[in-house]
Structures are given as structure tokens and as C-alpha cells.
Amino acid sequence: MADVAPPSLLRLEGITRRFGAVTALDRVDVSFRRGEVHALVGENGAGKSTLVKIMTGAYRRDDGEMFLDGAAVNFQTPAEAQAAGICAVHQEVHLLGMRTVAENLFLGREPLRWGLVDWRTMMHDARVLLDDLGLDIDPAATLSHISVARQQMVAIARGVSLGASLLVLDEPTSSLAEREVVILFDLIARLRARGTSIVYISHRLDEIYTVCDRVTVLRDGKLVATRSLDGLERIDLICLMLGKSREALRLGATAFGGRHAAAANVEPLLRARSIAFAPRLRDVSLDVQKGEIVGVAGLLGSGRSETAQVLFGTAKSTAGSMFMNGAPYAPGSPRDAMRAGIGFVSEDRKADGIIPELSVRENLTLAALPLFTKFGIVSRVRQMAIVDRYMSRLGIRASSADQNIRELSGGNQQKVLLARWLCTDPELLILDEPTRGIDIGARGEIQRLVNELAESGLGVLMISSELEELVEGCSRVVVLRDGRTVAELQGDGVSEHAIVHAMAETAL
Amino acid sequence: MKFLRHNGAFVALVVVCIVGVARYESFLTVENLSNILRQNSMLGVVALGMTFVILGGGIDLSVGALVAVAGVAAAMLAPHNALLGVLGGILVASLLGVINGLLITKARIQPFITTLAMLIAARAAALAVTHEQSVNISGDGLGWLGRGIAPVVLLLILYAGGWTVLRHTRFGRYVYAVGNDEDVARLMGLRTDRIVIGTYALSGGLAGVAGVMLAARLGAGLPVAATGWELDAIASVVVGGTLLTGGEGGVWRTLVGVLLLGVIFNLFNLDGTISPWWQWVLRGSFLLVVVVVQSHIRPATLPS
Numbered sequence: 013m014a015d016v017a018p019p020s021l022l023r024l025e026g027i028t029r030r031f032g033a034v035t036a037l038d039r040v041d042v043s044f045r046r047g048e049v050h051a052l053v054g055e056n057g058a059g060k061s062t063l064v065k066i067m068t069g070a071y072r073r074d075d076g077e078m079f080l081d082g083a084a085v086n087f088q089t090p091a092e093a094q095a096a097g098i099c100a101v102h103q104e105v106h107l108l109g110m111r112t113v114a115e116n117l118f119l120g121r122e123p124l125r126w127g128l129v130d131w132r133t134m135m136h137d138a139r140v141l142l143d144d145l146g147l148d149i150d151p152a153a154t155l156s157h158i159s160v161a162r163q164q165m166v167a168i169a170r171g172v173s174l175g176a177s178l179l180v181l182d183e184p185t186s187s188l189a190e191r192e193v194v195i196l197f198d199l200i201a202r203l204r205a206r207g208t209s210i211v212y213i214s215h216r217l218d219e220i221y222t223v224c225d226r227v228t229v230l231r232d233g234k235l236v237a238t239r240s241l242d243g244l245e246r247i248d249l250i251c252l253m254l255g256k257s258r259e260a261l262r263l264g265a266t267a268f269g270g271r272h273a274a275a276a277n278v279e280p281l282l283r284a285r286s287i288a289f290a291p292r293l294r295d296v297s298l299d300v301q302k303g304e305i306v307g308v309a310g311l312l313g314s315g316r317s318e319t320a321q322v323l324f325g326t327a328k329s330t331a332g333s334m335f336m337n338g339a340p341y342a343p344g345s346p347r348d349a350m351r352a353g354i355g356f357v358s359e360d361r362k363a364d365g366i367i368p369e370l371s372v373r374e375n376l377t378l379a380a381l382p383l384f385t386k387f388g389i390v391s392r393v394r395q396m397a398i399v400d401r402y403m404s405r406l407g408i409r410a411s412s413a414d415q416n417i418r419e420l421s422g423g424n425q426q427k428v429l430l431a432r433w434l435c436t437d438p439e440l441l442i443l444d445e446p447t448r449g450i451d452i453g454a455r456g457e458i459q460r461l462v463n464e465l466a467e468s469g470l471g472v473l474m475i476s477s478e479l480e481e482l483v484e485g486c487s488r489v490v491v492l493r494d495g496r497t498v499a500e501l502q503g504d505g506v507s508e509h510a511i512v513h514a515m516a517e518t519a520l
Numbered sequence: 521m522k523f524l525r526h527n528g529a530f531v532a533l534v535v536v537c538i539v540g541v542a543r544y545e546s547f548l549t550v551e552n553l554s555n556i557l558r559q560n561s562m563l564g565v566v567a568l569g570m571t572f573v574i575l576g577g578g579i580d581l582s583v584g585a586l587v588a589v590a591g592v593a594a595a596m597l598a599p600h601n602a603l604l605g606v607l608g609g610i611l612v613a614s615l616l617g618v619i620n621g622l623l624i625t626k627a628r629i630q631p632f633i634t635t636l637a638m639l640i641a642a643r644a645a646a647l648a649v650t651h652e653q654s655v656n657i658s659g660d661g662l663g664w665l666g667r668g669i670a671p672v673v674l675l676l677i678l679y680a681g682g683w684t685v686l687r688h689t690r691f692g693r694y695v696y697a698v699g700n701d702e703d704v705a706r707l708m709g710l711r712t713d714r715i716v717i718g719t720y721a722l723s724g725g726l727a728g729v730a731g732v733m734l735a736a737r738l739g740a741g742l743p744v745a746a747t748g749w750e751l752d753a754i755a756s757v758v759v760g761g762t763l764l765t766g767g768e769g770g771v772w773r774t775l776v777g778v779l780l781l782g783v784i785f786n787l788f789n790l791d792g793t794i795s796p797w798w799q800w801v802l803r804g805s806f807l808l809v810v811v812v813v814q815s816h817i818r819p820a821t822l823p824s
Contacts, residue, residue: 090707107704107708108696108705108767110767111696115697119710120709120710124690127689128684
């Protein structure tokens with residue numbers, strides 16, 4: 013095939029968007045061709061959603077140009093983008109659940125007859141539209157009575173009937189069952205044959221290779237590459253997403269001291285077998301021994317955080333079994349998990365972790381309050397003793413224990429959260445991205461601290477997207493892919509190379 | 521079961537009527553039945569407007585006060601011209617409804633608070649303007665509106681109109697859309713503010729119609745008229761089967777709700793042995809039972 017690029021439908025040049033001091037998109041160039049299915053991939057913070065919001069008029073760009081069919085465009089609102097033929101279908105369907113399929117399709121442009129809504133024509137037109145797309149959906153059905161997959165198809169059909177020439181599908185399969193995915197792919201193929209361009213956002217490599225023609229990889233707000241998927245090896249795609257060159261999957265430099273010898277065949281502290289939580293978590297198994305740091309690796313959406321949720325009791329496993337110290341463990345709430353000796357430092361410090369209005373002292377002792385509370389009265393003396401001990405032990409830098417936690421750096425906030433769980437005297441600590449968003453210096457301190465804790469006998473389960481951190485910090489690494497454990501690496505088998513291969517599921 | 525789900529209030533109405541026929545000889549008489557209809561026609565008109573507001577996801581606590589304002593305004597204007605009295609009363613209440621809608625959509629004040637403030641202010645204004653006295657309507661230009669079959673016919677005409685608007689006009693469909701999910705409706709391109717303002721204007725206007733009817737019936741505009749009607753109207757809408765959170769329901773259900781509560785009240789009166797306070801306790805309990813039963817036989821919003 014001659015390498016003459018087909019004309020592009022939508023071309024983005026030098027798109028830049030800043031949020032305060034953060035540059036979410038930095039001079040990104042992409043072009044979407046007519047009738048192609050174009051995957052948009054990247055890890056957290058890559059800038060995918062910002063890019064889509066700029067394309068669909070939800071955000072303005074700070075810099076750069078957009079050309080639709082060669083003409084410069086500048087959308088101010090989603091309505092303007094829709095009128096120009098660019099339409100987004102989101103994970104949560106933005107339709108009216110109590111209304112019929114036909115009403116959802118024609119809301120805002122109902123056929124009228126003598127000024128009144130012409131239901132007969134509306135139903136007829138809806139049926140024609142759905143038939144045309146090969147969708148077997150009753151236009152008179154109430155939307156909430158049909159499956160999520162079908163609701164999504166209705167949203168797509170609405171976009172098509174509004175004249176969309178470019179459809180953005182934002183993680184369309186995240187809440188679909190496997191057989192529903194097939195129906196969706198069928199629809200995508202149909203649309204593509206009609207010349208509609210589709211931007212497909214997903215974390216699932218299988219899907220991307222099944223339905224997409226080309227892929228654009230973003231990382232940290234920058235364009236990494238746009239490639240044809242034909243001939244692009246999975247391992248190379250993952251390397252692009254993670255920012256690793258294939259040759260240089262090497263040891264990095266972290267403050268983790270090195271390897272811990274895997275404990276011998278003793279009863280593990282935590283044993284999880286085939287746990288599942290629909291739709292993201294399907295079949296995950298892992299063990300954590302006393303004094304061991306076990307890593308959990310996987311791309312975004314592979315089920316990493318869901319694993320932590322199930323272990324900590326915020327989500328209930330629908331399959332499999334779990335044991336703590338050999339005893340069956342089925343937490344119904346975080347309270348159960350705490351009783352069983354588990355602590356959890358969540359991924360999102362701001363949303364799930366710190367309580368910004370409270371002081372260091374109050375934040376630190378939140379989980380342990382019951383320990384020094386009698387008849388509902390908190391013993392201030394015992395509270396202060398504990399706070400002093402952990403502030404000095406973890407090196408928390410605050411002007412005093414009563415300083416508002418909001419005023420602390422990210423690293424010190426994270427230490428407070430670690431201390432919060434340590435003073436409940438846990439046996440197992442789950443850390444979800446413990447060093448994300450923390451500056452290099454504090455990062456090293458936290459890594460050293462985790463290491464010390466493990467050496468003193470604590471079991472640690474560390475979820476991280478930093479491969480160096482996993483390789484150097486963990487004695488074992490469990491690799492997840494599409495909600496399943498696909499590899500368990502041990503000892504010398506733990507390497508970035510091996511982890512990336514497991515993520516891509518290709519033989520070494 | 522499906523029939524019950526959609527017609528629970530209707531079944532209850534039939535049951536209550538059967539009880540009435542069986543126990544009280546005077547229940548099934550032309551006089552008694554037309555009394556029930558006439559006595560409840562004004563509340564029915566108010567509840568019609570309330571149906572629009574609730575379907576659109578709002579609540580209007582000001583309707584009782586607007587009935588009084590409209591009645592007083594009509595009584596004050598009627599001596600000049602009967603038609604002026606009718607239109608003036610309706611117009612004043614409509615305008616106050618529009619103000620409700622503007623405060624809710626543009627100033628982003630919660631409907632409950634906005635219309636509560638309107639209730640207090642409108643009622644006080646009616647008392648202030650009239651010096652707490654009723655305003656007699658001199659002459660008899662309006663009297664026919666409140667007597668005989670006129671109120672009942674008017675009620676039915678307005679309900680038929682309300683049904684047509686809800687079922688067959690874009691505005692009506694958009695009221696359902698906004699009540700289902702206002703944000704989504706906006707994302708789908710609807711001008712949701714206008715629709716919400718429309719529902720409050722309609723609610724105010726219909727309260728105005730009821731106010732004029734009531735003044736015509738009483739021969740005077742009373743500043744204390746229709747106290748507590750907002751709660752009766754809300755009760756009728758909800759008993760009828762319209763979702764209090766909006767998005768689902770309709771005007772005929774509301775009419776059934778109005779009649780159901782009206783017939784029960786009538787039976788208490790025919791019985792005559794139950795003290796008024798116990799009547800209220802029973803009415804409150806009944807309201808609760810009907811709503812609980814309805815919410816239990818309603819299908820889950822998202823069946824798998």
C-alpha cells in the first residue's frame with residue numbers, strides 16, 4: 013500500500029491546556045481519519061480525557077489549532093461540537109432512564125404535527141434508525157428497562173442521527189458483559205463502514221487490537237506516538253504507554269534497599285484465591301507473608317485498586333475465598349478488615365485519605381480512636397503520647413501536632429496516613445500508589461519506611477504503577493491483566509522486563 | 521400486579537366508594553356526589569399545577585397563599601369589570617409563579633426555600649392589603665363560576681388540557697425530561713431553565729384560577745383562604761402515584777388522588793362520630809399507607 017495518508021477528518025495541532033500550574037496537555041498533535049477507529053491510550057494523568065473534552069467542546073484549549081475537514085474550528089460548548097458532527101458517548105450513559113428509547117433518540121427534535129408531538133412518526137423513525145444500525149431494540153421500551161449495553165447503543169444511535177461524523181467512545185466496555193461487547197463491536201464495524209470516524213478510549217489491549225486501526229499514545233500530557241496497530245507488537249505498545257524503551261527495561265534507582273528473601277513455606281498472613289468483583293475484577297489470587305512486600309502490577313483498569321477494595325472490605329467479593337492467618341476472612345466493611353488487622357492507605361490521598369479540616373493529631377489517630385476512647389470520651393493524654401511517638405518515628409515535619417494537615421506537603425500527609433494505620437497495630441498494610449504525587453526526597457523516605465516496617469514483620473501489599481518501585485521494593489510481584497492474575501514473579505524473576513511481558517501476555 | 525402498580529390509587533378510590541355505598545345511605549346521592557366534586561374542584565385545579573412542578577423535579581409550597589392573593593385581587597378588581605377581576609387574579613398569581621421559577625433557576629435557590637418564602641410573603645401581602653378583612657364582591661358578575669356545575673366542568677376542561685400538554689407537547693415532554701435528570705436534559709440540548717420556570721408559572725396560574733373560583737363561590741376574597749392547601753395538593757399528587765422526585769406520573773393520577781382524599785373526608789363527615797382531630801390522624805396514616813404500598817409495588821428503577 014502506498015503511504016499516502018487518507019485525508020483527515022479532524023486534525024489537532026499543538027493543543028495545549030493548563031490547569032493552574034499543571035500542564036495537562038502539552039503541544040499535542042493528532043489527526044483522525046475519516047472512517048477509522050482510532051484508539052486513544054495512556055496511563056493516569058496522560059491527558060486523554062482533557063483531549064477529548066477539548067475536541068467535544070467541554071473544555072477550551074489554551075493554545076493550538078483544530079481543523080475539521082480542513083477548516084479551523086473553535087468549539088465553545090458541547091452543543092457547538094455536536095452541531096459540527098462531533099459527539100461523545102461516555103461511560104455513564106447520559107440519557108433519560110424513565111423515558112422511552114424513541115424519546116431519548118429524538119429529545120429536542122420531536123416530530124410535530126399541528127404543533128403536537130407526533131408519537132406515531134417518532135416511533136416509526138426510531139425503528140428505522142435502529143434497524144439501519146442493525147440494533148434489535150424496541151423503541152417503545154423504557155430506557156432503564158434495557159441493558160446498559162443497549163442503552164449505550166441508543167446513545168450512539170442518537171449521536172449518529174444527530175449527524176455525527178466523529179464519535180468518541182469513552183471506555184465503552186467498562187460496564188459491559190462479554191457478549192454485549194460483541195454487539196458493540198458489531199455496531200462499531202457498521203459505523204466504520206459508513207465512514208464514521210471513531211475515537212476509542214480503553215485500557216483493554218485485547219479490545220484495541222480487535223477493533224482499532226491506529227493508536228495514539230499519550231503520556232504526562234504529551235504525545236508519545238501515533239502508530240498503525242498492524243504490526244505493532246503489544247510489548248512495544250505497553251513500553252510506549254509506560255515510557256520505557258524496550259531495550260532499557262532496567263533497574264532504576266529507588267530507596268528500597270533491595271530484595272527480601274521470600275519467606276519459606278509457612279502459612280501466609282493473607283491468602284486470596286480467585287476473588288472477583290464485577291465488572292473489573294474477575295479472578296485474582298495472591299499471598300502475602302509476614303515481613304514481606306508483595307507488589308501488585310497492572311495497567312490502569314486491570315483491577316489493581318479493586319483488589320485493594322475487596323481486601324479492605326469496601327467492595328464485597330462475589331467469588332473465591334480469602335484467609336487471614338489461616339482463618340476464613342470475608343470482610344463486609346472496612347471495620348471488619350481493621351479487626352482482622354489490615355490497614356489501607358488509599359490511592360487518592362485528597363479524596364479518600366486525609367480530612368483536610370482537621371489537625372495532624374486528629375488525622376493521625378482517626379482509625380485508632382477506639383483504642384483510647386472510654387465511654388465515648390477520647391483520652392487526650394494517650395492520644396498525644398501516640399501522636400508524639402509516630403511523628404518522631406516517621407519524621408513527620410509539622411510545626412506542631414495541631415497544625416492543619418492541609419498545610420503539610422504531600423509526603424508528610426502520606427506519612428500521617430501511614431501513621432494512622434500503624435497505630436492500630438496492623439499485621440498487613442495495603443498501600444495503593446504510596447509515592448504518587450510526592451516529591452523525590454519524601455518519596456525515598458517513604459520507601460525506606462515501608463522497607464523498615466516489613467523488616468519488623470509487617471506484611472505489605474503495594475500497588476504501584478512505578479515499575480522500578482515494584483522491582484526494587486518487592487520480593488514478589490503479582491501482575492494483573494483485565495482483572496485476572498496473569499503472573500506471579502519471584503526473586504530474580506522480578507524485573508521490569510518480566511512485568512511488562514506479563515502485562516502484554518506474550519511469551520518471554 | 522401491573523394494573524395495581526399503575527392504578528393503586530384508583531383501586532383504593534373504588535374500595536372507599538364501595539365502603540361508602542355499603543355503610544352510608546346518603547353517600548350515593550346526586551347531591552352528595554356533586555358536593556364532593558364541587559368542594560374539591562378548587563383543590564383539584566391547584567393540584568393540577570402542582571403535578572407539573574413535581575413532575576419537573578420541584579415543589580411549590582406557595583400555592584395556598586397564591587390562591588388567597590388571586591382571590592383578593594379578583595375581588596378588588598371585579599367591581600370595575602368581572603372579566604378584569606378574573607384575568608387580574610390569574611395574572612397576579614402567574615407572575616408570582618414566574619418569580620418563583622426565576623429565583624429557583626437563575627438565583628439557584630432551592631425550590632423548597634424559594635416557595636416557602638413566597639408562601640410567607642404572599643400570604644402576608646394579602647393580609648396587609650386587605651387589613652385582614654375579607655373583600656366582598658359587590659354585584660354578582662362572578663358568582664356563576666363557583667356554583668352549580670361550572671366548577672366541575674372547568675376542572676375537567678383544565679385536566680383535559682393538562683393531559684394534552686403533558687402528553688402531546690414538547691413542553692410537556694421536557695417537563696418529564698427535566699424531572700428525570702436535569703443535568704442530562706441540559707446535556708441533551710434542552711433549555712432546562714425555561715421549562716422549570718414554565719412549571720412554576722403554570723402552578724401559579726392554576727392557583728390563580730382556583731383563587732378566582734373560590735372567591736366567586738364565597739362571594740368574597742379572603743386573605744386567609746386556602747391555608748394549608750399546598751400540603752393537600754402535594755398529598756393528592758403523591759397519593760395519585762406521581763413520583764415526588766419527579767419524572768414519572770400524570771394528571772389523571774392526580775385527579776384520582778384528589779377524589780380519593782375528598783371521598784374519605786366526605787365519609788368521615790357522613791359518619792359524624794369521629795372527632796375532627798382523629799379524622800386528621802386517620803387521613804395522615806392513610807396517606808402514609810398508600811405511599812408506602814405504592815413504593816413497594818413499583819418496579820425497581822434498574823432491573824437487571
